[in-house]
Amino acid sequence: MNPQRRQLLQAGAASLLAAPLFVRHARAADVPRFALGVASGQPRADRLVLWTRLTGIDLPPSVPVQWELSHDEAFTDIVARGTETAEAAWAHSVHAEPSALGPGRWYWYRFSALGQRSPAGRTRTAPADDAAATLQFAIASCQRWDHGHYAAWRHMATQPLDLVMFLGDYIYEYPSPPDALRRVDGPLLRTLAQYRERYAQYKSDEALQAAHAAFPWLVIWDDHEVENDHSRERGQTLSGAAFQALRAAAYQAWWEHMPVAKAMRPTFSPAGPSLRLYDRFHWGRLARIHALDDRQYRDPHACPPLLRPGGSQVIMAVDCAELQDPQRSLLGFEQERWLAEGWDLQRPWNLLAQQTLMARLSRQAVTGPNTGEFWTDGWDGYAPSRTRLLGAVAERRVPNMVVLGGDVHAHYVADLKLDFDDPKSPVLASEFCGTSISSHGPSQKQVNQRLRLNPHVHHGRGDQRGYIGFTLDERALQATLMVVDRPNDATSPVRADVRFAVEAGRPGPQRA
Ligand SMILES: [Fe+2]
Incomplete structure (x- = not known):
């Protein structure tokens, strides 16, 4: 086999092997993983629930998802962080429950997984049980x-x-x-x-x-x-x-x-x-x-x-x-x-x-x-x-x-x-x-x-x-x-x- 033809074949074999992998990775990296946004709920004086759900093709059966909660929108003053496992059996949903939070204050939160970061959300805790309060x-x-x-x-x-x-x-x-x-x-x-x-x-x-x-x-x-x-x-x-x-x-x-x-x-x-x-x-x-x-x-x-x-x-x-x-x-x-x-x-x-x-x-x-x-x-x-x-x-x-x-x-x-x-x-x-x-x-x-x-x-x-x-x-x-x-x-x-x-x-x- 002449060297040129061998090179061509090698290149072809390499591309046959590599291309699908490369394409799959490229696709996986581009797929938005937080396409459904973020949410929070059930605010108590010391805790609340943060939610997201991973989206897109090729999600493994379980995916670690990091979350962080901050006092500020720029996430320079992080007050809590953790990891939840998003499981296929529960539609890769995430329900994180930061606790021991300060009452009556606003927080920002976001998630990251599979090399992507979610949009940030804003949430708040309820005022302390014995605190004077207004509610809108x-x-x-x-x-x-x-x-x-x-x-x-x-x-x-x-x-x-x-x-x-x-x-x-x-x-x-x-x-x-x-x-x-x-x-x-x-x-x-x-x-x-x-x-x-x-x-x-x-x-x-x-x-x-x-x-x-x-x-x-x-x-x-x-x-x-x-x-x-x-x-x-x-x-x-x-x-x-x-x-x-x-x-x-x-x-x-x-x-x-x-x-x-x-x-x-x-x-x-x-x-x-x-x-x-x-x-x-x-x-x-x-x-x-x-x-x-x-x-x-x-x-x-x-x-x-x-x-x-x-x-x-x-x-x-x-x-x-x-x-x-x-x-x-x-x-x-x-x-x-x-x-x-x-x-x-x-x-x-x-x-x-x-x-x-x-x-x-x-x-x-x-x-x-x-x-x-x-x-x-x-x-x-x-x-x-x-x-x-x-x-x-x-x-x-x-x-x-x-x-x-x-x-x-x-x-x-x-x-x-x-x-x-x-x-x-x-x-x-x-x-x-x-x-x-x-x-x-x-x-x-x-x-x-x-x-x-x-x-x-x-x-x-x-x-x-x-x-x-x-x-x-x-x-x-x-x-x-x-x-x-x-x-x-x-x-x-x-x-x-x-x-x-x-x-x-x-x-x-x-x-x-
Ligand atoms: Fe209705």
Whole structure:
């Protein structure tokens, strides 16, 4: 063989061997490993949770991920660092839990792995339990990808907030309709891989990433993280083992993508998965925040539609005696007891972060017992459960209880009472239900009719997307209902629409 040909062959063999390796390395190094951004959550006075998830091809089964937490944005004053192992079995998610932190202060954090560094996020601890405090926060819910853009998040990320409460419907399980504004990939969600892909697509949104990176979040789920209108034991299309398998996949994917503690990782049994979501948080000596789970333990819906295993409908009270059954619960009796025994009688405020509208919202005139028309998925579908909750608030004289909710894709501001039809029934608590980030809402004509039939509801807008911003101090809660001008435009302005206030010691929102 002549030397030239041997050289050529050697070069060829070398390139055959080397090229794929080289290409693979080049590709791996270029693939963004932190494409879903960073997040933080569950702030306590001494600790919080930092989250990310590694992305891209060729991830080994387990990857060490370094994290660091700093007093300053330039990361010159590092206060804590550590290493977590991102495992394929948990979608290479990272849940780091720095502890022994100083109370009531801001921190910056970032991750590094596989030669790349994540964007930095900003977070904070809660004030010390006995410290005077103020709290600026926002509530948000229902961010259906194919219904609108996330201008609300883009705006919120620029606001001076301490905390975001996300109250459910982080993803939706449906495939996109043909005329969707922006399409989701994939079919109706049925498998762990599909849920993971859906979270990854939602989390690819820059505005959502910015809102996560700007503040710590408290997150709870509602139905669409699993399937529309599900209960403890059935969805609207599945029941039995098939529903429990679906719920297990959905719980796992939720945990993998949320800034929540490692201890909340779901456990699985043939009877179904479990993930303890409900919990309490303190904001100095200002407020106790109770985060509820109205999905995992709820009894199946009253009077489900014919030909479906479960799910909701709107039904006349006279046609559904089950609506008044005291044996049924929205929270499950264990969580009901936990809440009734856990009201804070010392701090001036009790904030109840939960999924949906608590105020009675009849669609037909209520003219006496067993009249009116109700949606069976909300608190109206479990009225005795609501009566027990508000009864405990009245009996224990819980100071300044404020219910925060979402789910119904409309802004509602309401008084909460034991008897919504008795004008003399005292106002026990205040309610702010925030509209959706992007999911379509009811028509304003429908909402106006409901306002006429339910005088304890002071304000309702189904035609607005947005969120609610709050400022809380010892004397008052100020609420500003924020509205996206053009929900189909990612760069739309967001404006303050109306304001309400609750004075400490005087339950019931007043227009401000
Ligand atoms: Fe929703």
